[in-house]
Amino acid sequence: MQPLRIALAQIAPRLGLLDENLASHHALIAQARSGGAGLVVFPELGLTGYLLQDLAAEVAMRLDDPRLVELAAATAGDGPEAVSAIVSFVEESADHRLFIAVALLEDGRVRHVQRKLFLPTYGLFDERRFFAAGDLLRATPSRLGVGVGLSVCEDFWHLGVPQLLALDGAQLLVNVSSSPGRDLAALNEVGLGTATSWRTLLRTYAQLTTSFVVFVNRVGVDESISFWGGSEVIGPSGEAVFSAPLYDEGLYFADVDLGDVRRERIALPLLRDERLELAVRELGRIVSERAGQADDSTAEPGSPPGLDVAPR
Template sequence: MKIALAQLNPTIGDLKGNAERMLKFIAAAKEQGADLVVFPELSLPGYTPQDLLLLPDFVQECGAMLRRVILPATRDIGVLLGLPLPGASLAPHLFNAAVLVAGGEVTGVQAKTLLPTYDVFFENRYFQPAPRRAPISFRGVRLGVTICEDIWNDKAFWEDVRYPVDPVEELVAAGAEVIINISGSPYHYGKQALRLGMVQALARHHRRPVVYVNQVGGNDDLLYDGCSFAVGPGGELLARCRPFAEDLALVNLGEEARAARQVEPFPPEDMEWVRKALVMGIRDYCRKTGFRRALVGLSGGIDSALVAVLAAEALGPENVKCVSMPSRYSSSRSVADAASLAYNLGVEYAVKPIEQVFAALLGEMNGGGPPRLDVAEENAQARIRCNFLMFMSNRENRLLLTTGNKSELAVGYATLYGDMAGGLAVIGDVPKTMVYELCRHINTLRPQLIPEAILTKAPSAELRPDQKDTDSLPPYPLLDFVLKKFVEENCSLKEIVGLLAAEAGLPKELVGRVSAAGEEQAAAGEEGAAVQQILDLTKVVERIMRLVARAEYKRRQAPPILRVTSRHFGDGRRMPIAQRWSSQSSL
């Protein structure tokens, strides 16, 4: 059997547009002699439709579009696609279904069994699990059809499984000869290596070929890498699609064809994957929301430089405008660096000093007295810049892209109604250390695109004289390590301090003896010095945790944040704002 892997980039809710894109894939698959073309999870409405699924008209129109557009195109080819199907009543009694269409009619249906409710998923809000699992016969082959999460429960691969049911195991026991998985699996750095390894292990475990078809594209904050592929019963790669692009790949599951086929492996995951993900995220967000042009406040620092580079690639430099808005505290070096970058990119560039407005505001608010150099005056500069940028955004119909990174958003070092204002947070899930990695990588692709001075200068918001980020924050490598463990991995204070202590070569047993409040008196000698180091580490980690908790209200008001790590600030992390839990008690 020849199966075409149709890696689709749908727009959520654009049923007609999605169906028309599917017809093009079907036509291309026919030309290549495919017996069956497979589309991703909920490919007709786009994944994930969220509360559109609560609208009866939306669900009904999905079915109508299937009948009007897709069915007539399947006279001589099979099509497997995803859409919501009503159960006994509408949501939350819908099925997340895979529908097999052939000969102009529906010939098989399999609903999703395992409904994830962790991370960014809320599927039991809309769907009910499949009541049964059975292979679907097509042209003499028994297909074991699964949907996304259904293959993520192999007890031979995972130490702990989330669900009591293993759909693949049941399908194989019922005679499935080929496992097909239609998926809407969001990307984060490191995801593809895990996903490919898991599917290869699944194929080897059940001695069955596996065809995995994933959605591609950006839908709001979630980025889908695609990376659809097929593996043989021994886990060998038989076909694959490109990452971060619509694609069509054909796999012939015949024994002779399998033996003869050699497929180039996926490229290793590195910063190029993150770069492509963010570029795709900007491009799709603009395309799907109707924006053609973008606006970036360019400070001369590394964060805004990265956003400008990504935006220029995503939209074309002719569609990006960068604006420098120096204040009395902006260094001449930063202003020059911003201009150099804009020139290198070939984008429109403007300089709009904020001094006159800032001076007038200080005169009004300080009663004619001297500047106080406090947080209010620092934030005022960011908010003045926001007003400038939003004025240009409105007048020129440009999407304003924010430039704050994940490290800043985590600890609250981004200004609400200032540099946090905009329509899309491009690097809000990129830690500061990764910002540097990305910029260095970009300069290997286009040498000296980002001026070296931007990469080597000490990070500074330049909101007061001689300001440096390290005046108020730990060094970024330490900060990002703690944030990864705390935010992404849910580690406790004691666990994080233990990891830092071990890295510093301190005795592990001492960590458990040191209280979170630092009440233990340091003993004399080497042990006393080690205890003091642990106390110092504890204070740093405690402070970071407090900053993360206090900044929750800010993050709630941030624009959508493109996700590239395993846990981003958004639906994947839901914390109360008014709360008093502290990890200190766990040390």
């Protein structure tokens, strides 16, 4: 048995009010600890609110910001007093780029930072206008005894992200989100198209990576947008261990046995059988073809380099 109690902080951050949100994070970390949790996960931009627009620069923190250092210090403790926290905020780099970041805080310090890789800028989203995209994807070791892979919302709409994190050593995949609920319909599983899509993705990723998937989505309202919550923990066999209600704010606890990862991976050795060299080779070919440096095997005959249609 490798028991872990995970606390899901399905909260409604106050838009642009960093100090208020910091205070609520401190309180919830304390509450998670006293509830026996070894890990507490907060949603995307839980420290700032989501729809920031030009406020992004005003609430940004460098990684050495005293407020972040102080929040990290709150995770320190001996034995069962120790807790890991996954928090999200606007990170300002030394060269003044703004990132949507998620950080693993444990043992009183910032253990790992993952910058959001995919910034949706379509439909109701406008993230690329205000933020820079991260360039690095890494799993991180953790005091929890398993590798942890962090990602932010849209990152999980790209197949490569959960796969790369699992191959890099993560056994616990964490996605923090500010997912706007939309596409209300009568016949979806839970009455909301967004929720149905996410629930499918989470189960599929957990099964295909034979990992735990922890999804924490915020609730509350920023301007026109309502966030739907529905945070979940999915086991490595793809079955839900815990599903928080839609729209209800709360700190929810879920108990897992991290030993399930080993059992699932022995029984279903999908990761063992991955063909990384095949993927690298084929991806390399596709990149070359798109760049016009190699013949495109699927382009129309006579297409110029880098184009897949032959002009008439």
